[in-house]
Amino acid sequence: MTETMADDSLYDIAIIGGGVVGCAIFRACVLAGARTVLLEKGGDLLEGASKANSAILHTGFDATPDTLEAACVRRGYALYREICADMNLSVVKTGAMVVAWTDEDLAQFPKIIEKAARNGVTVRLLDAREAREREPALAHDVRGAVLVEGEHLIDPWSAPLAYARQALLNGGTLLRRALVEGGMRQDGVWHLDIAGKPVVQARTVINCAGNYGDLVEAIARPSPFQITPRKGQFVVFDKTAHDLFRTIILPVPTALTKGVVVTRTVFGNVLVGPTAEPQQAREFPTVDHDNLEALRKAAFRIIPALREHDVTTTYAGLRPATQFSDYQIEALKTEGWITVGGIRSTGLTGALGIAEHVVTLYRDNFADPAPLKDVALPQMPNLVEERPRPWMQPERGPIACHCERVTEKEIEIALKDEVLPAGTLGGLRRRTRCMMGRCQGFYCTRRVMELAEAHLPGLVTPIGEDQRGDGRDV
Amino acid sequence: MYDVLIVGAGPAGLSAARVLKRAGVERIAVLERTREPGGLPRYCGHPGFGMLDFGRLWKGPRYARALTEAAGVPILTDTTVTGIEPGGVAHVSTERGLETWCARAILLATGTRETPRGPRLVSGTRPWGVTTTGAFQEMVMKGIRPFQNPVIIGSELVSFSALMTARHGQVNPVAMIEENAHITAQRPADVLAAMVYGTPILLSTRLVSILGGERVEGVEIEQDGEQRTLACDGVVFTGKFVPDAILARTSGLSLDRGTRGPAIDSTFRTQDLQVFAAGNVLRAVEHSGQAALEGRAAARMILRALEGKLPDLGSAVPVACGKGVASVWPQRLYAAPRGRIVLHARMEMLQRGVLRLSDEHGRTVARRRVSVLPERRVELAVSAAMLVGVSTLRLDVEK
Numbered sequence: 054m055t056e057t058m059a060d061d062s063l064y065d066i067a068i069i070g071g072g073v074v075g076c077a078i079f080r081a082c083v084l085a086g087a088r089t090v091l092l093e094k095g096g097d098l099l100e101g102a103s104k105a106n107s108a109i110l111h112t113g114f115d116a117t118p119d120t121l122e123a124a125c126v127r128r129g130y131a132l133y134r135e136i137c138a139d140m141n142l143s144v145v146k147t148g149a150m151v152v153a154w155t156d157e158d159l160a161q162f163p164k165i166i167e168k169a170a171r172n173g174v175t176v177r178l179l180d181a182r183e184a185r186e187r188e189p190a191l192a193h194d195v196r197g198a199v200l201v202e203g204e205h206l207i208d209p210w211s212a213p214l215a216y217a218r219q220a221l222l223n224g225g226t227l228l229r230r231a232l233v234e235g236g237m238r239q240d241g242v243w244h245l246d247i248a249g250k251p252v253v254q255a256r257t258v259i260n261c262a263g264n265y266g267d268l269v270e271a272i273a274r275p276s277p278f279q280i281t282p283r284k285g286q287f288v289v290f291d292k293t294a295h296d297l298f299r300t301i302i303l304p305v306p307t308a309l310t311k312g313v314v315v316t317r318t319v320f321g322n323v324l325v326g327p328t329a330e331p332q333q334a335r336e337f338p339t340v341d342h343d344n345l346e347a348l349r350k351a352a353f354r355i356i357p358a359l360r361e362h363d364v365t366t367t368y369a370g371l372r373p374a375t376q377f378s379d380y381q382i383e384a385l386k387t388e389g390w391i392t393v394g395g396i397r398s399t400g401l402t403g404a405l406g407i408a409e410h411v412v413t414l415y416r417d418n419f420a421d422p423a424p425l426k427d428v429a430l431p432q433m434p435n436l437v438e439e440r441p442r443p444w445m446q447p448e449r450g451p452i453a454c455h456c457e458r459v460t461e462k463e464i465e466i467a468l469k470d471e472v473l474p475a476g477t478l479g480g481l482r483r484r485t486r487c488m489m490g491r492c493q494g495f496y497c498t499r500r501v502m503e504l505a506e507a508h509l510p511g512l513v514t515p516i517g518e519d520q521r522g523d524g525r526d527v
Numbered sequence: 528m529y530d531v532l533i534v535g536a537g538p539a540g541l542s543a544a545r546v547l548k549r550a551g552v553e554r555i556a557v558l559e560r561t562r563e564p565g566g567l568p569r570y571c572g573h574p575g576f577g578m579l580d581f582g583r584l585w586k587g588p589r590y591a592r593a594l595t596e597a598a599g600v601p602i603l604t605d606t607t608v609t610g611i612e613p614g615g616v617a618h619v620s621t622e623r624g625l626e627t628w629c630a631r632a633i634l635l636a637t638g639t640r641e642t643p644r645g646p647r648l649v650s651g652t653r654p655w656g657v658t659t660t661g662a663f664q665e666m667v668m669k670g671i672r673p674f675q676n677p678v679i680i681g682s683e684l685v686s687f688s689a690l691m692t693a694r695h696g697q698v699n700p701v702a703m704i705e706e707n708a709h710i711t712a713q714r715p716a717d718v719l720a721a722m723v724y725g726t727p728i729l730l731s732t733r734l735v736s737i738l739g740g741e742r743v744e745g746v747e748i749e750q751d752g753e754q755r756t757l758a759c760d761g762v763v764f765t766g767k768f769v770p771d772a773i774l775a776r777t778s779g780l781s782l783d784r785g786t787r788g789p790a791i792d793s794t795f796r797t798q799d800l801q802v803f804a805a806g807n808v809l810r811a812v813e814h815s816g817q818a819a820l821e822g823r824a825a826a827r828m829i830l831r832a833l834e835g836k837l838p839d840l841g842s843a844v845p846v847a848c849g850k851g852v853a854s855v856w857p858q859r860l861y862a863a864p865r866g867r868i869v870l871h872a873r874m875e876m877l878q879r880g881v882l883r884l885s886d887e888h889g890r891t892v893a894r895r896r897v898s899v900l901p902e903r904r905v906e907l908a909v910s911a912a913m914l915v916g917v918s919t920l921r922l923d924v925e926k
Contacts, residue, residue: 451605
């Protein structure tokens with residue numbers, strides 16, 4: 054079922070929040086056989102915390118052992134690798150190196166290795182020479198590294214979009230611009246008030262509202278956790294920097310230094326970040342010049358050759374941090390409610406594991422439907438640089454975005470898609486990469502606007518015919 | 528097999544095509560990745576084009592048409608060159624897929640673009656309504672506008688072009704903001720125009736951050752140490768042009784640190800003896816007429832190359848930037864019994880003094896007085912005969 058207006062019908066499950074976790078749970082619930090609706094307040098999926106992350110599929114080598122987070126990350130990692138090829142999702146193996154620059158850093162290595170062992174992740178110690186051999190672009194005063202072969206890069210948007218798409222292809226319902234304002238439970242059924250839309254009824258509600266998790270939780274009970282969004286700023290370097298190194302470069306976590314991650318992206322850029330700044334505002338995070346400059350300098354310190362490469366863009370994301378370090382996942386049996394909160398920074402990897410865990414909670418506490426048979430699989434368009442892209446194909450049609458080489462056909466498909474069309478300009482960018490390249494829309498904004506105008510109203514307004522610059526001579 | 532492939536159908540590329548065609552070169556193609564030729568002037572719907580090369584004062588689109596008609600060669604649009612290899616090999620993406628083409632000479636005329644928000648590391652939120660002049664002008668030309676009351680960041684020539692476009696697009700900028708105490712553009716007529724349009728120009732004013740959620744709601748600015756909010760619904764980042772030299776860079780042609788474009792010799796040749804470069808890809812940014820004239824000059828050199836009459840790459844004398852000099856081009860010169868080479872340079876800051884080109888022994892090869900802002904280009908005429916026996920050159924500004 055595609056996106057429709059809410060009807061009077063009763064859903065088994067209503068999921069609040071269409072971030073990466075909500076999308077994965079949406080998929081898992083639909084495939085488990087539950088009649089499910091996903092409610093997203095934004096104009097498209099992935100408009101909140103899931104919009105901005107470091108796009109890494111983590112092994113969980115550095116997770117706190119025996120936590121729910123560690124378990125979900127481990128399981129999410131395995132599940133993603135199991136299902137990605139079936140949906141044409143990519144996974145790029147790069148490995149990661151936790152790099153030491155000082156004696157203090159080196160002193161942390163035994164702990165890192167021990168923790169990885171407890172998390173069941175194989176790592177290997179590299180001395181300074183081996184570290185440099187693996188990544189010659191590293192600054193020469195590198196002292197050593199812990200190599201985590203199993204770390205991968207993934208497309209942080211195509212993956213959750215694939216989860217949601219699979220849910221939709223198999224009978225799930227998505228409501229966008231559906232802000233849940235409140236709800237009450239009567240005779241075992243939740244009646245959720247949606248701003249400007251009919252009430253949605255469901256037997257069980259799953260709260261995956263990310264940075265709004267505690268506010269949504271208050272519908273069911275006084276929230277046991279408070280969200281203090283943690284901002285992370287990132288700097289994206291030009292694709293010319295892509296071949297400088299391959300391995301994800303991680304900092305040694307110490308009490309003194311925050312350190313930054315320097316990594317490639319599957320799209321062919323180099324990403325540096327994040328910062329970690331607690332704040333109150335739950336949306337529209339700001340970047341600031343001084344922190345961006347500090348990130349850039351930190352990156353130069355790690356990979357000096359980055360100095361020769363331009364910055365393409367900058368962005369900031371908000372992670373839903375709580376006063377607890379672990380995920381806050383819980384089924385409230387008497388309330389018909391499952392809480393999925395505080396998924397701070399490992400949501401992209403953990404999502405499929407979290408979803409599996411949530412379905413188990415659902416089956417144990419609420420209902421045990423028969424899993425779906427003959428499951429339909431979505432095929433996602435490839436945006437990953439290491440694999441063929443549509444612009445390389447015959448009859449590609451015009452290219453709209455030259456930096457990222459996005460064809461007009463790709464943009465039209467994303468806009469006109471019957472199952473899950475782009476709902477915002479950001480959604481279109483995440484689906485196609487248009488306007489995401491080094492010119493940041495200098496060359497392609499106009500064409501993208503022309504294509505998008507009818508589908509995403511309000512971005513541009515027409516100019517009166519008489520005022521139009523027509524190029525006639527003076 | 529082509530004689531000459533020209534990458535980019537802007538003023539430089541089309542002007543080069545015209546010269547080559549008129550000289551009787553037969554197998555020429557201009558490859559243009561967008562859907563129509565003409566380059567950036569296409570979107571400048573105000574006068575100021577064609578003076579240097581056509582002796583006319585046209586609006587941008589008319590000039591773009593004139594360049595296209597005058598070229599008289601096939602212009603292949605929707606055709607992207609994705610890489611160049613030694614031996615005159617070009618990898619080309621067309622409607623038919625990826626192809627490999629060969630040519631005796633390739634001219635890079637890939638032009639220039641403005642620096643968008645990202646690399647400027649500007650603070651604030653990231654709402655819709657932040658754009659560059661190029662994107663803004665293209666939208667207005669096609670009858671759409673993304674905002675009604677933007678601020679314009681910068682005061683280069685193109686910033687005033689944005690202002691003129693705003694007028695056509697029923698857009699009323701709330702202010703033009705310039706960090707320096709002076710306007711960057713050279714022509715007082717533009718300042719006058721801004722005054723006529725009623726747009727205040729705020730000098731010594733810094734953009735602090737961009738405000739807004741889904742859309743731009745304002746900007747924080749700082750003037751004389753005081754910060755205030757300016758309500759607006761858009762931000763146009765103008766100028767700070769950079770060469771669009773990505774094709775050169777990814778094809779392994781080294782870029783010059785100063786110009787950020789491909790380094791060339793005085794025959795417009797890059798380090799690959801079959802690859803030439805001309806126009807704003809060499810350095811940012813000159814007026815379209817200057818790019819066009821360079822396109823013609825490069826074409827004349829390509830003609831000589833096709834006849835095998837250019838000097839060996841190895842015999843060139845490199846020019847280095849010395850004290851006070853930010854960039855210089857061409858970066859390699861040839862000695863000759865007669866003739867004159869024009870060196871172009873930009874300074875690091877406001878410079879008053881003598882611009883001196885000297886050889887490895889400190890001997891003066893050429894000199895002139897300068898009093899110039901960093902944004903301005905300075906020309907220095909060099910006698911080719913003075914270069915005989917010289918192995919390296921250096922350009923300095925001296926008091």
